Amino acid sequence: MIDSQYPVGKFERRNDLTMDDRRSLIAVIAECPRHLRAAVANLSEQQLDTPYRDGGWSVRQVAHHVPDSHLNAYVRLKLALTEDEPTIKPYEEARWAELADTRDVPIDVSLALLDSLHTRFVAVLESMREDEFKRKLRHPDHGVVDLDWLLQLYAWHSRHHVAHITSLRARNGW
Numbered sequence: 478m479i480d481s482q483y484p485v486g487k488f489e490r491r492n493d494l495t496m497d498d499r500r501s502l503i504a505v506i507a508e509c510p511r512h513l514r515a516a517v518a519n520l521s522e523q524q525l526d527t528p529y530r531d532g533g534w535s536v537r538q539v540a541h542h543v544p545d546s547h548l549n550a551y552v553r554l555k556l557a558l559t560e561d562e563p564t565i566k567p568y569e570e571a572r573w574a575e576l577a578d579t580r581d582v583p584i585d586v587s588l589a590l591l592d593s594l595h596t597r598f599v600a601v602l603e604s605m606r607e608d609e610f611k612r613k614l615r616h617p618d619h620g621v622v623d624l625d626w627l628l629q630l631y632a633w634h635s636r637h638h639v640a641h642i643t644s645l646r647a648r649n650g651w
Contacts, residue, residue: 481530481648484640488633494625496607502632507599509635510591513543516642517584524651525584529641536645538574539638540584544591545573550631551598557614557624558601564615602628 480486491498517525517540525537534542549568556563573579610625619626645651 479644481641481644482533483637484644485633485636488630488637490626490629492625494610494629499602499610499625499628502628503599503602505632505635506602506628507595509543509547509639510588510595512635512639513540513591513642514588516639516646517588520651524649527645527649529645533641534574536642537584538579539641541579541582541587542570542574543635543638544587544594546570546634547591547598547631548594550627550634551594551601553614554598554601554624554627557612557627558605558609562613562615562621564617567616567618 494502517536520536525540526535528535529539545568553565556565605624610628611623613621613623614627615621
C-alpha cells in the first residue's frame with residue numbers, strides 16, 4: 478500500500494552527486510509543470526477541493542503550493558549563487574495554503590506561474606558549474622546546506638506533490 482503522506486518516500490539526500498546525477502535531477506524539475514498539469518487535468522471543483530489524505534491539503538492547495546514553494550527555492554538558489562552563505566527565510570507554508578490566492582484564484586494561474594518559473598529555474602540550474610553546486614546557504618531549520626541539497630530537495634518535492642494527486646486519483650478511480 479502506498480503511504481498517502483509520502484507516496485514517493487521521504488526525502489533522502491545523497492552526498493556523492495555527479496554532473497550526470499545533477500542533470501537527471503534538473504530534468505525532474507523541468508518536467509514538474511507538465512506532470513502537475515497532467516495530474517490535475519479534468520478534475521471537477523469538488524475533486525479539486527478533496528484532500529489527498531485525511532488531514533492533508535486539498536488538490537487545489539497542493540496545486541497552488543508547488544509554485545509557492547518553488548518560487549522560494551528559486552530565490553534561495555539565486556541568493557546562494559550571488560552571496561556568501563546567505564541566511565534564507567523560511568515561510569509558514571500551511572498558513573500560505575489558507576490565504577485568499579490559494580482559496581479563490583483558479584489553479585490555472587498557478588500552473589502558468591509554475592511554467593514560467595521553471596523556465597528560469599531550470600535555466601539557472603543548467604548553467605551552473607560543478608563547483609557552484611557546493612555553494613552554501615544557511616537555512617534556520619536545516620542548518621548550512623549546499624545547492625546539491627536544494628537541487629535534490631526540489632526534484633523530490635516535484636515528484637512528492639504530483640504523486641499526492643496521482644495517488645488520490647488512482648485510489649478514487651478518477
